[in-house]
Amino acid sequence: MKKDYKIVDNVIYMPDLEYQPDPRGIGWVYYENMLKNKDLLAQVDGETGEEDTFGALLQRCIRAAIGLRLAGVEYGDVVSVCTYNHLNSCVPAISSMFIGAKIAALDPSLSLPDALHLFKIVMPKLIFVGEESVELIENVIREAQCKTTVVVFGPSEKHIPFSHFGESPVEELEFKPVTVKNIKDVAVIMFSSGTSGLPKGICHTHYSVLRAHPNEMRLGTNASLMFASDSPYWNVFLFYLNYSIQNGTARVLYPRFDRNDTWKVFSRKVTLACLNITELMILCCTPKPESIDTSALRLIITGSSPISVSQISKARALFPNVLIRINFGQSEVFPNILCFDMGDPEEVELLTKKPNSCGLPKTGISYKIIDLETGKALGPNQKGEVRIKTELQLSGYYNMDSKGIWDEDGWLKTGDYGYYDEDYCFYIVDRIKEMFKYQYWHIIPAIIEGIIITHPAVLTAIVIGIPHELDENHAMAIVQLKKGASASEEEIQKYLDEKVEDRQRLRGGVKFVEKFPLTPSGKVNRFVLKQMVLQNTI
Template identity: 65%
Template sequence: MDNGDIAFVVLHLKINFILDYKIVDNVIYTPDIKQQPDARGIGWVYYESFLKHSDRIAQIDGLTGQEDTFGSLLERCVRTAIWLKTEGVQYGDIISVCTYNHLNSCVPHVSSMFIGAKIAALDPSMSLRDATYLFKMVMPKVIFVGEESVKLIEDVIQEVGSKTTIVVFGATKKHISFSELVKKSVDELNFKPTAARSINDIVAIMFSSGTTGLSKGICHTHFSILRPDTKTMYLAPTSAKMFSSDSPYWNIFLLILNHTIQSGVTQVVYPRFDPENPWAILNGKVTMAFLNISQLMMLCNTPKPDYIDTSALDMILTGGSPISEKQITKVRSQFPNALVRIIYGQTEVFESIFCLDWSNPKHLEIIEKKPNSCGLPKLGINYKIVDLETGKPLGANQKGELRVKTEMQLSGYYNMDSSGIWDEDGWLKTGDYGYYDEDCCFYISDRIKEMFKYQYWHIVPAVLESILMTHPAVSRAVVIGIPHEIDDNHPMAVVQLRKNANATELEIKKYLDDQVEDRQKLRGGVKFVKDFPITTSQKVNRWKLKQMILKNEI
């Protein structure tokens, strides 16, 4: 195609898909979403969805089997919203939550949206330093905490010197008990949500994973969250029972919450994923599970107990880091009756960024034939892959940085310079390295910040990690670049072995070196660790890990 020509690719003519898109100078454009968000804001949208689905099961406690309807959950959210207003929480104020997942974890989110406040969550596994850093960034008026987090938050408040009110999910003698908030009130009879003053006002502040530096507060508005309609979510059918264990801190918590409220889908809620007993989550109730690749590999590498019945599980979504075709094949062999889909997203965009629709037969063909593809262009999102050095848009099967332009993106960082988020043409720089093929199916290889150079070659850690993760003794593996005075960097593997498994450095090194090109070989060697430094979203803190290696602490 000559420069400046326009290629129109109509998918239903090519392979019977449903979405038209066009490519102009290697930039992929899709049609805009026709539906406009409700100007009253997210509080009203959620409130009316709760009423619509009031008799449906909203949540099931995965440990006890206790069921919670949308109607009963709405009652608790309304009563909490009324209490927040009596405490002086006003439109635009910030409230927070720090707890593991349970039937009331979502109440602060919904209640804040009902009164026009902002929500910003912390995680119980945070260190005092990290929790203090994020707390100071947002300074909430009220924070809802689990019993396990009370001491942490008390120490944070003392460190910061704030007057934040603590509400405890559980028993407390010192603070306010959540059970007191949700007692019946006459005010709830006339309750109505607060309408948004502007559809562009901030609703949620979600924090970046912090794998390569300090976390940033990513701001989403009524508009960015409500811009996609339920037809563009492509997560799960209404009949699904979705496994959920991510704490409110993680962006997937709000993504799933948004989908289940608007679509009337049931969540099966667990406090957390247990690496020592990974099969406990699949007890017959779950029909759809969102699991990261580390969790999936734990399931694949841990013998399934005889009492576990996975016959109800018909869909597995995975994301959070790149996954190889070999890993997908391993997951499929473990779960032969489940559809395995890769979901690619970023906290900066409030939706999955590509489309693979479980209800579209042609999309199912793509999932089968191209198992490690993240999907096709999606309504309301434009795409380009750019050269890392020049920023020039690249064509099919050429690797570079993915950049997107969409109305579902963040409005900026909270109280922080946001100028580096977009390029000079207003495209969001995802920081992810990948490509699209001749059918416009996208593939993500790695984070650019995690890549390094050996001589003049770009080394993509995820490619090497996916091979290492197939070794029967390996539980988790991370590849980093060790600085070298001549070659720039030498690849090093840092490996965590499975419980009761044994392997030598030479064995691991040979296993990888035999399967890769010369430039990808582990010239930096292999290190073994019992545990990795991790972020609150359970990702390896690569920056901290590399510093530990360079300081000979590992």
Template identity: 40%
Template structure:
């Protein structure tokens, strides 16, 4: 990518995909309907938990019946329809049906905290929610607390609520069903949510035009061309699940559906289903490679993409060694941008080599974006190897926050403030440093937790690490390391780890508040550290 010495990059255009059947003006419902019909004889879903196989035609029929049932319930445009469920055979059906009737999809994750769930229920006010048995009691309590009335539909048996099986009964109108046409492709198709690492999540409005535009004009990867088999563990609460599902259906790929991540089972799943691409959060990738199985065939796996947080250099090396035929990439994205903002191009040999040479880089800014790196205080545009906030601009981003003013998310030139500190090198390769809101000061020095966490992760005993600031009345905040140990290191003392770090960092970055050893760290469902929650627990004496 060409970039100038001001640190900003003009948009050199899109990599256009030729797909005459893909009309952005039609909207997601019409496009998915056409693609499900076109690929009707192909397999769309392999259900790993049960061994079932699900074709495009079977998914289409169930989605049509669900859409007709929703319409009979009086639902349509501008109504919010939600889910709260782990991945299973039918978890994609309400999503597709929602797009078929022109309604808005806004989904919850079973791992969300009660605080976040109650907040989002109040914000979204869904008319119908499809809920798994495991999440039912949790959602009932949250709805009661939020004082939100919503029709619940249960995946499974229920005497109190409508069972999802009722939505799948044959319907007299299914043969002549046509999805709802849009008046404007800029209408909201889905509301997804910010990760909530530094506060309550916000509803991010994604339009039909943006979701389809990313595929048509600038698809991320070319490893699959209608014969791929993809695996994503996240639920439809997350942009990764929504994005890869839409791409799979449009391309005619298959997807493997798993309700839970099991690092040992993943090796066998790759071999059994001949998986070609996987998206994993770095902490899951770390667990996966830690329990490497050498007697399984992973030759089908062409691409492993990581996102959500930064992997370590040792992890990147271990993944490449354990998956010798696989391209291992680290990307950076935000839900506001719908997709990866920075990533190396897997079809470009020069950039593949760069990712190997620079394992900690999250790639180059994708061609669709204008960008700049700025000092967040002075707004000065920075050049190579200077740390500042990455800001981006693109036509295919969010259309705003749901029922909230989004003007503060942009600067005076219309660039989205990512809230993340980056630097880029002389070759235009980007490196994530940390979140702006999670920096703190010791005396006059800025402490970037991610830098100290990287040092902690080089200790052979440390499996996971978080660094937080502990308030000190005079000198600001003292850094504290909170770590999870690897198996076999149970006798390791906090002092030993603290001394290890002290030898490897400048004096002002020493872990003056010490080290705490815990069994697990608080994370979002996509593995981002919830440092604020960890800090709160430490200050309250809960860990």
């Protein structure tokens, strides 16, 4: 690691960020960058080939901002969006920044209960909706008993069509973004699951989004056309949108990652692709069509869960001339926590030598690895929880208690179990938090456990995630039966399948135990339990 750091008592202190954010806020930064780059390519529809310059996109964002004002949206109100990717899916976020509103997105694939829960947290005044999600959002609004205005990306007789939204040529010519009242006002609300319970709204301010330099994602100079499949609901969408606008880099858009036609995302000359590990492994298992040319591809960024050396080896074999970088990031920090710098030859060399490392410390973030039992900061090659301090972090949860985000010394608890080596390259081993990911989705064990224990034969049940090469994790239930009761694996699985969504099914199977390993406080030790399963001791 470069000598621009200091280490005190096993705590890695990086230099402060030198870049100072524009005090006028995100709206002005986006507006001026889009105006400056008005003739550059901003977006390409991967399916139709339709192209969009920053100037054309800016015009639609200005019109949408005017429409928001005419609809009664004011500074500090919440605007939402629920849609897959298309040329207008970023407009709600940008137009909201222009008028000082907060943006919070939902995903079209959410169930009604999940969408309703998130909706109630933010209670948006207006929501932009894809045609595929109109019925879902109508049901959510009815259940929430509110009067949220709906704007539809497509024709609509019942709601406002996006094509008619904010058309006002006079105001358009005179339009300027608002200057924020306080640069630490909330601008973005991202949803993320906690260690238990339901998702919370993670608040980012104009300051936390703009504090890092526009190039802080460390992509190097080769990113001219980027691809990421994430819808506006996911943090990656905003991370790459922010990079695109501030650096004048184009994005190629597909509605979503198509498992039945995986290679079509490379039909365009993509130079950088952001693929979660599930998408990357699916590509590794799918023969590449002869018509697909990936010669322009320079960098693949992956992440979202711990990644094995064997997975990276498969990806490298498939893309032998492409750098494959693991990012470590969370919604709580904008835009990422650890990565290798693709513009630094020394770091690129480390990346090739340490394929499953998620990178070196970054300017503006301090790091320590904490022993979970003693709270002591650990040295190289000792595993514990990763904790950080940074100005790029969230300001708290939206309309919810934020206790527990930070420790008593103000360090952000990432909930990730990892270590760094003698070169200060970091590795993430596992999640300390009880939740785990199945494909894109955070699976909350408590919800599944609460259903399993209603089975008449079950005394207690613990659900854990078992690593899976394609899907990140599969849910497995470890079950303790009532004394004298009996039940089979198939019976437990069928009982649950009838009551949950597909992603919550027990693809990892069911195991039975007579007792669980416990912590000193008497709680089930999930970490030890998972190790027992992986080591086939139960």
